[in-house]
Amino acid sequence: MTKTSFTLQATDGLARTGRIDTPRGTIRTPAFMPVGTAATVKAMMPESVAATGADILLGNTYHLMLRPTAERIDRLGGLHRFMNWDKPILTDSGGFQVMSLADLRKLTEKGVTFKSHIDGSKHELTPERSMDIQRLLGSDIVMCFDECPALPADRDRIAESMRLSMRWAQRSRDAFGDRPGYMLFGIQQGGLEEDLRAESAEALRAIGFDGYAVGGLAVGEGQEAMFGCLEYAPGQLPEDKPRYLMGVGKPDDIVGAVKRGIDMMDCVLPSRSGRTGQAWTRRGQVNIKNARHQDDPRPLDEDCTCPACRNYSRAYLHHVFRAQEMISGMLLTWHNLHYYQELMQGMREAIAAGQFAAFEADFHALRAEGDI
Ligand SMILES: Cc1ccc(CCc2c3nc[nH]c3cc3c(=O)[nH]c(N)nc23)cc1
Numbered sequence: 001m002t003k004t005s006f007t008l009q010a011t012d013g014l015a016r017t018g019r020i021d022t023p024r025g026t027i028r029t030p031a032f033m034p035v036g037t038a039a040t041v042k043a044m045m046p047e048s049v050a051a052t053g054a055d056i057l058l059g060n061t062y063h064l065m066l067r068p069t070a071e072r073i074d075r076l077g078g079l080h081r082f083m084n085w086d087k088p089i090l091t092d093s094g095g096f097q098v099m100s101l102a103d104l105r106k107l108t109e110k111g112v113t114f115k116s117h118i119d120g121s122k123h124e125l126t127p128e129r130s131m132d133i134q135r136l137l138g139s140d141i142v143m144c145f146d147e148c149p150a151l152p153a154d155r156d157r158i159a160e161s162m163r164l165s166m167r168w169a170q171r172s173r174d175a176f177g178d179r180p181g182y183m184l185f186g187i188q189q190g191g192l193e194e195d196l197r198a199e200s201a202e203a204l205r206a207i208g209f210d211g212y213a214v215g216g217l218a219v220g221e222g223q224e225a226m227f228g229c230l231e232y233a234p235g236q237l238p239e240d241k242p243r244y245l246m247g248v249g250k251p252d253d254i255v256g257a258v259k260r261g262i263d264m265m266d267c268v269l270p271s272r273s274g275r276t277g278q279a280w281t282r283r284g285q286v287n288i289k290n291a292r293h294q295d296d297p298r299p300l301d302e303d304c305t306c307p308a309c310r311n312y313s314r315a316y317l318h319h320v321f322r323a324q325e326m327i328s329g330m331l332l333t334w335h336n337l338h339y340y341q342e343l344m345q346g347m348r349e350a351i352a353a354g355q356f357a358a359f360e361a362d363f364h365a366l367r368a369e370g371d372i
Pocket of ligand 1: 036037058059091092093096143147148165187214216218221248266
Protein backbone atom coordinates (compact mmCIF):
# COMPACT_ATOMS: atom_id res chain seq x y z
CA MET A 1 0.00 0.00 0.00
CA THR A 2 1.76 3.16 -1.16
CA LYS A 3 -0.93 5.81 -0.65
CA THR A 4 -2.53 7.42 2.40
CA SER A 5 -6.23 8.05 3.01
CA PHE A 6 -8.70 9.25 5.64
CA THR A 7 -12.04 7.45 5.90
CA LEU A 8 -14.90 8.74 8.06
CA GLN A 9 -16.82 5.72 9.42
CA ALA A 10 -19.50 7.32 11.63
CA THR A 11 -20.54 10.64 13.14
CA ASP A 12 -22.62 11.46 16.22
CA GLY A 13 -23.38 15.17 16.44
CA LEU A 14 -20.07 16.85 15.61
CA ALA A 15 -18.06 13.87 16.92
CA ARG A 16 -16.53 11.59 14.25
CA THR A 17 -14.83 8.22 14.17
CA GLY A 18 -12.72 6.94 11.27
CA ARG A 19 -9.28 5.77 10.20
CA ILE A 20 -6.15 7.16 8.61
CA ASP A 21 -4.46 4.52 6.43
CA THR A 22 -0.72 4.86 5.80
CA PRO A 23 1.90 2.40 4.44
CA ARG A 24 3.16 1.90 8.02
CA GLY A 25 -0.25 1.18 9.48
CA THR A 26 -3.73 2.44 10.30
CA ILE A 27 -4.55 5.13 12.86
CA ARG A 28 -7.98 4.74 14.45
CA THR A 29 -9.65 8.10 15.12
CA PRO A 30 -10.34 9.78 17.42
CA ALA A 31 -6.70 9.07 18.29
CA PHE A 32 -4.46 10.00 21.19
CA MET A 33 -0.78 10.22 20.21
CA PRO A 34 1.83 9.69 22.97
CA VAL A 35 4.73 12.16 22.93
CA GLY A 36 8.15 10.65 22.21
CA THR A 37 10.17 13.87 22.10
CA ALA A 38 13.78 12.58 21.96
CA ALA A 39 13.07 9.29 20.13
CA THR A 40 11.57 7.67 23.21
CA VAL A 41 8.29 7.82 25.11
CA LYS A 42 9.94 8.40 28.46
CA ALA A 43 9.98 5.38 30.83
CA MET A 44 8.34 3.15 28.19
CA MET A 45 9.68 0.44 25.88
CA PRO A 46 8.17 0.84 22.37
CA GLU A 47 6.43 -2.54 22.68
CA SER A 48 4.80 -1.28 25.89
CA VAL A 49 3.58 1.85 24.09
CA ALA A 50 2.07 -0.41 21.40
CA ALA A 51 0.50 -2.60 24.13
CA THR A 52 -1.38 0.42 25.49
CA GLY A 53 -3.19 0.63 22.10
CA ALA A 54 -1.31 3.56 20.56
CA ASP A 55 -1.35 3.44 16.73
CA ILE A 56 1.04 6.39 16.29
CA LEU A 57 3.52 8.38 18.37
CA LEU A 58 5.08 11.83 18.14
CA GLY A 59 8.67 12.91 17.60
CA ASN A 60 10.23 16.33 17.72
CA THR A 61 12.19 18.12 14.98
CA TYR A 62 13.67 20.59 17.48
CA HIS A 63 15.11 18.02 19.89
CA LEU A 64 16.30 15.55 17.26
CA MET A 65 17.98 18.18 15.05
CA LEU A 66 20.10 19.20 18.05
CA ARG A 67 20.79 15.67 19.29
CA PRO A 68 21.68 13.27 17.67
CA THR A 69 20.90 15.35 14.44
CA ALA A 70 18.55 14.33 11.63
CA GLU A 71 21.49 13.44 9.35
CA ARG A 72 22.81 10.86 11.85
CA ILE A 73 19.33 9.31 12.28
CA ASP A 74 19.00 9.18 8.48
CA ARG A 75 22.40 7.46 8.14
CA LEU A 76 21.25 4.92 10.75
CA GLY A 77 18.09 4.05 8.81
CA GLY A 78 15.57 6.67 9.93
CA LEU A 79 13.65 7.34 13.13
CA HIS A 80 11.44 4.20 13.00
CA ARG A 81 14.49 1.92 12.85
CA PHE A 82 16.44 4.07 15.31
CA MET A 83 13.78 3.91 18.04
CA ASN A 84 12.38 0.45 17.15
CA TRP A 85 8.84 1.69 16.37
CA ASP A 86 7.52 0.45 13.02
CA LYS A 87 4.07 2.09 13.17
CA PRO A 88 3.34 5.67 12.04
CA ILE A 89 5.22 8.64 13.51
CA LEU A 90 4.09 12.29 13.39
CA THR A 91 6.75 14.94 13.93
CA ASP A 92 6.19 18.53 14.94
CA SER A 93 7.95 21.13 12.78
CA GLY A 94 10.13 22.64 15.53
CA GLY A 95 9.01 26.28 15.62
CA PHE A 96 6.84 25.84 18.68
CA GLN A 97 9.65 24.20 20.64
CA VAL A 98 12.21 26.82 19.57
CA MET A 99 9.98 29.57 21.00
CA SER A 100 9.44 27.67 24.26
CA LEU A 101 12.86 26.05 24.81
CA ALA A 102 15.71 27.70 22.91
CA ASP A 103 17.80 30.73 23.87
CA LEU A 104 18.57 33.89 21.93
CA ARG A 105 15.83 33.36 19.36
CA LYS A 106 15.59 35.69 16.37
CA LEU A 107 12.44 35.56 14.23
CA THR A 108 12.46 36.92 10.65
CA GLU A 109 10.41 36.34 7.47
CA LYS A 110 12.95 33.65 6.55
CA GLY A 111 12.57 31.62 9.76
CA VAL A 112 14.11 31.49 13.23
CA THR A 113 17.72 31.42 14.39
CA PHE A 114 18.47 30.26 17.93
CA LYS A 115 21.00 28.83 20.32
CA SER A 116 20.65 25.22 21.45
CA HIS A 117 19.42 24.82 25.04
CA ILE A 118 21.75 21.81 25.23
CA ASP A 119 25.16 23.22 24.26
CA GLY A 120 24.60 26.80 23.10
CA SER A 121 25.41 26.04 19.44
CA LYS A 122 23.73 28.27 16.83
CA HIS A 123 21.00 26.89 14.56
CA GLU A 124 18.45 28.02 12.00
CA LEU A 125 15.00 26.63 11.24
CA THR A 126 13.05 27.66 8.16
CA PRO A 127 10.06 26.00 6.45
CA GLU A 128 12.47 24.43 3.95
CA ARG A 129 14.91 23.17 6.62
CA SER A 130 12.04 21.80 8.74
CA MET A 131 10.68 19.82 5.77
CA ASP A 132 14.20 18.52 5.11
CA ILE A 133 14.68 17.40 8.72
CA GLN A 134 11.29 15.67 8.88
CA ARG A 135 12.08 13.89 5.59
CA LEU A 136 15.46 12.72 6.95
CA LEU A 137 13.70 11.41 10.08
CA GLY A 138 11.26 9.53 7.83
CA SER A 139 8.16 10.71 9.68
CA ASP A 140 4.85 9.64 8.16
CA ILE A 141 2.93 12.79 9.08
CA VAL A 142 4.88 16.04 8.65
CA MET A 143 3.74 19.31 10.25
CA CYS A 144 4.08 22.69 8.50
CA PHE A 145 6.62 25.10 9.95
CA ASP A 146 4.55 27.66 11.86
CA GLU A 147 4.74 30.32 14.56
CA CYS A 148 2.56 29.90 17.64
CA PRO A 149 2.20 33.25 19.45
CA ALA A 150 2.30 33.19 23.26
CA LEU A 151 -1.04 34.22 24.77
CA PRO A 152 -2.21 36.71 25.89
CA ALA A 153 -1.37 38.70 22.78
CA ASP A 154 -3.17 41.64 21.17
CA ARG A 155 -5.20 41.12 18.00
CA ASP A 156 -2.69 42.83 15.71
CA ARG A 157 0.12 40.58 16.95
CA ILE A 158 -2.11 37.49 16.48
CA ALA A 159 -3.05 38.57 12.94
CA GLU A 160 0.54 39.34 11.93
CA SER A 161 1.79 36.02 13.34
CA MET A 162 -1.00 34.05 11.64
CA ARG A 163 -0.25 35.63 8.24
CA LEU A 164 3.45 34.81 8.63
CA SER A 165 2.50 31.21 9.41
CA MET A 166 0.32 31.09 6.28
CA ARG A 167 3.26 32.27 4.12
CA TRP A 168 5.37 29.60 5.84
CA ALA A 169 2.65 27.04 5.16
CA GLN A 170 2.93 27.74 1.41
CA ARG A 171 6.75 27.42 1.61
CA SER A 172 6.35 24.18 3.61
CA ARG A 173 4.02 22.77 0.96
CA ASP A 174 6.41 23.76 -1.87
CA ALA A 175 9.45 22.28 -0.07
CA PHE A 176 7.61 19.05 0.91
CA GLY A 177 6.99 18.24 -2.76
CA ASP A 178 5.16 15.15 -3.95
CA ARG A 179 5.74 12.24 -1.53
CA PRO A 180 3.17 9.41 -1.89
CA GLY A 181 2.78 7.52 1.39
CA TYR A 182 3.63 10.60 3.46
CA MET A 183 1.21 13.29 4.70
CA LEU A 184 1.70 17.03 5.21
CA PHE A 185 -0.61 18.77 7.71
CA GLY A 186 -1.32 22.50 7.74
CA ILE A 187 -1.67 24.30 11.08
CA GLN A 188 -4.44 26.85 11.66
CA GLN A 189 -3.54 29.87 13.74
CA GLY A 190 -5.46 33.03 14.73
CA GLY A 191 -5.57 32.88 18.54
CA LEU A 192 -9.10 33.21 19.93
CA GLU A 193 -10.30 35.45 17.04
CA GLU A 194 -12.99 33.72 14.97
CA ASP A 195 -12.45 35.87 11.87
CA LEU A 196 -8.66 35.37 11.93
CA ARG A 197 -9.17 31.62 12.36
CA ALA A 198 -11.48 31.68 9.33
CA GLU A 199 -8.87 33.59 7.29
CA SER A 200 -6.24 31.02 8.31
CA ALA A 201 -8.50 28.07 7.45
CA GLU A 202 -9.22 29.52 3.99
CA ALA A 203 -5.52 30.15 3.35
CA LEU A 204 -4.67 26.55 4.27
CA ARG A 205 -7.54 25.10 2.22
CA ALA A 206 -6.34 27.06 -0.85
CA ILE A 207 -2.85 25.57 -0.46
CA GLY A 208 -4.25 22.07 0.14
CA PHE A 209 -3.09 19.62 2.84
CA ASP A 210 -3.61 15.95 3.83
CA GLY A 211 -4.80 17.05 7.27
CA TYR A 212 -5.35 20.21 9.27
CA ALA A 213 -4.24 21.04 12.82
CA VAL A 214 -5.85 23.52 15.18
CA GLY A 215 -2.72 25.22 16.50
CA GLY A 216 -2.25 28.14 18.85
CA LEU A 217 -4.26 26.59 21.69
CA ALA A 218 -3.27 24.82 24.93
CA VAL A 219 -0.89 27.72 25.55
CA GLY A 220 -2.42 28.90 28.83
CA GLU A 221 -5.82 30.18 27.64
CA GLY A 222 -7.71 27.76 29.91
CA GLN A 223 -10.40 25.19 29.11
CA GLU A 224 -13.31 27.62 28.78
CA ALA A 225 -11.54 29.81 26.21
CA MET A 226 -10.25 26.72 24.37
CA PHE A 227 -13.74 25.19 24.15
CA GLY A 228 -15.05 28.57 23.03
CA CYS A 229 -12.62 28.48 20.12
CA LEU A 230 -13.47 24.84 19.40
CA GLU A 231 -17.12 25.83 18.98
CA TYR A 232 -16.11 27.20 15.54
CA ALA A 233 -12.50 26.32 14.60
CA PRO A 234 -12.87 22.62 13.65
CA GLY A 235 -15.89 23.43 11.46
CA GLN A 236 -13.81 26.00 9.52
CA LEU A 237 -11.48 23.17 8.40
CA PRO A 238 -12.21 20.69 5.55
CA GLU A 239 -14.64 18.03 6.77
CA ASP A 240 -13.08 15.19 4.75
CA LYS A 241 -9.59 15.51 6.26
CA PRO A 242 -8.28 14.71 9.77
CA ARG A 243 -8.40 17.52 12.33
CA TYR A 244 -5.54 17.50 14.88
CA LEU A 245 -5.78 19.61 18.06
CA MET A 246 -2.17 20.18 19.18
CA GLY A 247 -1.09 19.78 22.80
CA VAL A 248 -4.39 18.65 24.36
CA GLY A 249 -4.90 17.60 27.10
CA LYS A 250 -6.48 16.44 30.35
CA PRO A 251 -9.10 13.64 29.93
CA ASP A 252 -12.01 16.09 30.14
CA ASP A 253 -10.33 18.38 27.57
CA ILE A 254 -10.08 15.38 25.24
CA VAL A 255 -13.74 14.37 25.60
CA GLY A 256 -14.80 17.99 25.00
CA ALA A 257 -12.55 18.29 21.93
CA VAL A 258 -13.84 15.04 20.35
CA LYS A 259 -17.40 16.26 21.02
CA ARG A 260 -16.57 19.36 18.94
CA GLY A 261 -15.17 17.47 15.91
CA ILE A 262 -11.48 16.83 16.69
CA ASP A 263 -9.92 13.55 15.39
CA MET A 264 -6.35 13.57 16.78
CA MET A 265 -4.68 14.89 19.94
CA ASP A 266 -1.30 14.76 21.69
CA CYS A 267 -0.19 15.72 25.17
CA VAL A 268 2.79 15.18 27.48
CA LEU A 269 0.41 15.03 30.47
CA PRO A 270 -0.11 11.26 30.86
CA SER A 271 3.61 10.51 30.59
CA ARG A 272 4.96 13.57 32.40
CA SER A 273 2.44 13.35 35.28
CA GLY A 274 3.00 9.58 35.49
CA ARG A 275 6.64 10.26 36.34
CA THR A 276 5.56 12.57 39.17
CA GLY A 277 3.13 10.07 40.72
CA GLN A 278 -0.08 11.48 39.26
CA ALA A 279 -2.45 8.73 38.06
CA TRP A 280 -5.46 9.41 35.85
CA THR A 281 -8.41 7.04 36.31
CA ARG A 282 -12.04 6.90 35.22
CA ARG A 283 -12.97 8.11 38.73
CA GLY A 284 -10.54 11.05 38.69
CA GLN A 285 -6.95 11.60 39.79
CA VAL A 286 -4.85 9.69 42.33
CA ASN A 287 -1.68 11.26 43.72
CA ILE A 288 0.08 8.06 44.74
CA LYS A 289 2.71 9.88 46.85
CA ASN A 290 -0.02 10.88 49.34
CA ALA A 291 0.55 9.05 52.65
CA ARG A 292 -3.01 7.73 52.73
CA HIS A 293 -2.05 5.11 50.12
CA GLN A 294 0.78 3.50 52.12
CA ASP A 295 -1.34 0.64 53.49
CA ASP A 296 -3.91 0.44 50.70
CA PRO A 297 -3.94 -3.07 49.14
CA ARG A 298 -6.31 -2.05 46.32
CA PRO A 299 -5.11 -1.33 42.77
CA LEU A 300 -5.12 2.23 41.41
CA ASP A 301 -8.30 1.47 39.48
CA GLU A 302 -10.34 -1.71 40.11
CA ASP A 303 -11.60 -1.75 36.52
CA CYS A 304 -8.26 -1.16 34.79
CA THR A 305 -6.50 -4.05 32.99
CA CYS A 306 -3.03 -2.45 32.73
CA PRO A 307 0.01 -4.22 34.33
CA ALA A 308 0.17 -1.66 37.15
CA CYS A 309 -3.46 -2.24 38.16
CA ARG A 310 -3.41 -6.00 37.56
CA ASN A 311 -0.25 -6.76 39.54
CA TYR A 312 0.43 -4.01 42.11
CA SER A 313 -1.28 -2.33 45.07
CA ARG A 314 -1.47 1.38 45.78
CA ALA A 315 0.74 0.61 48.79
CA TYR A 316 3.44 -0.77 46.49
CA LEU A 317 3.21 2.13 44.04
CA HIS A 318 3.36 4.57 46.96
CA HIS A 319 6.48 2.80 48.26
CA VAL A 320 8.40 2.79 44.97
CA PHE A 321 7.59 6.47 44.40
CA ARG A 322 8.73 7.40 47.89
CA ALA A 323 11.89 5.30 47.34
CA GLN A 324 12.35 6.97 43.92
CA GLU A 325 12.68 3.56 42.26
CA MET A 326 12.72 3.59 38.42
CA ILE A 327 9.80 1.16 38.27
CA SER A 328 7.57 3.88 39.75
CA GLY A 329 7.62 6.08 36.63
CA MET A 330 7.39 3.03 34.36
CA LEU A 331 4.22 1.67 36.02
CA LEU A 332 2.35 4.96 36.30
CA THR A 333 3.26 6.07 32.78
CA TRP A 334 2.05 2.72 31.48
CA HIS A 335 -1.19 3.05 33.47
CA ASN A 336 -1.84 6.64 32.31
CA LEU A 337 -1.18 5.88 28.62
CA HIS A 338 -3.35 2.74 28.91
CA TYR A 339 -6.16 4.80 30.46
CA TYR A 340 -5.92 7.44 27.72
CA GLN A 341 -6.15 4.75 25.02
CA GLU A 342 -9.11 3.12 26.78
CA LEU A 343 -10.81 6.55 26.79
CA MET A 344 -10.22 6.90 23.02
CA GLN A 345 -11.47 3.36 22.32
CA GLY A 346 -14.57 4.06 24.42
CA MET A 347 -15.29 7.22 22.42
CA ARG A 348 -14.70 5.47 19.06
CA GLU A 349 -17.20 2.75 20.02
CA ALA A 350 -19.70 5.26 21.44
CA ILE A 351 -19.65 7.41 18.27
CA ALA A 352 -20.02 4.31 16.07
CA ALA A 353 -23.06 3.30 18.19
CA GLY A 354 -24.57 6.81 18.22
CA GLN A 355 -24.11 6.86 22.00
CA PHE A 356 -21.59 9.68 22.46
CA ALA A 357 -23.92 11.78 24.65
CA ALA A 358 -24.40 8.82 27.03
CA PHE A 359 -20.64 8.17 27.04
CA GLU A 360 -19.95 11.81 27.91
CA ALA A 361 -22.58 11.83 30.70
CA ASP A 362 -21.14 8.61 32.16
CA PHE A 363 -17.60 10.01 31.89
CA HIS A 364 -18.51 13.06 33.99
CA ALA A 365 -20.76 11.19 36.45
CA LEU A 366 -17.94 8.81 37.44
CA ARG A 367 -15.35 11.52 38.02
CA ALA A 368 -15.11 12.70 41.60
CA GLU A 369 -13.55 16.09 42.12
CA GLY A 370 -10.02 16.09 43.55
CA ASP A 371 -8.00 13.17 44.81
CA ILE A 372 -9.57 9.73 45.17
C1 LIG B 1 6.68 15.67 20.23
C2 LIG B 1 5.66 16.78 20.16
C3 LIG B 1 5.41 17.58 21.27
C4 LIG B 1 4.44 18.59 21.21
C5 LIG B 1 3.73 18.80 20.02
C6 LIG B 1 2.68 19.90 19.95
C7 LIG B 1 3.33 21.28 20.14
C8 LIG B 1 2.32 22.41 19.99
C9 LIG B 1 1.48 22.72 21.07
N1 LIG B 1 1.41 22.18 22.30
C10 LIG B 1 0.46 22.87 22.98
N2 LIG B 1 -0.08 23.84 22.18
C11 LIG B 1 0.55 23.77 20.98
C12 LIG B 1 0.42 24.54 19.80
C13 LIG B 1 1.27 24.24 18.72
C14 LIG B 1 1.22 25.02 17.49
O1 LIG B 1 0.43 25.97 17.35
N3 LIG B 1 2.06 24.69 16.50
C15 LIG B 1 2.94 23.65 16.62
N4 LIG B 1 3.77 23.38 15.59
N5 LIG B 1 3.03 22.89 17.74
C16 LIG B 1 2.21 23.17 18.80
C17 LIG B 1 3.98 18.02 18.91
C18 LIG B 1 4.95 17.01 18.97
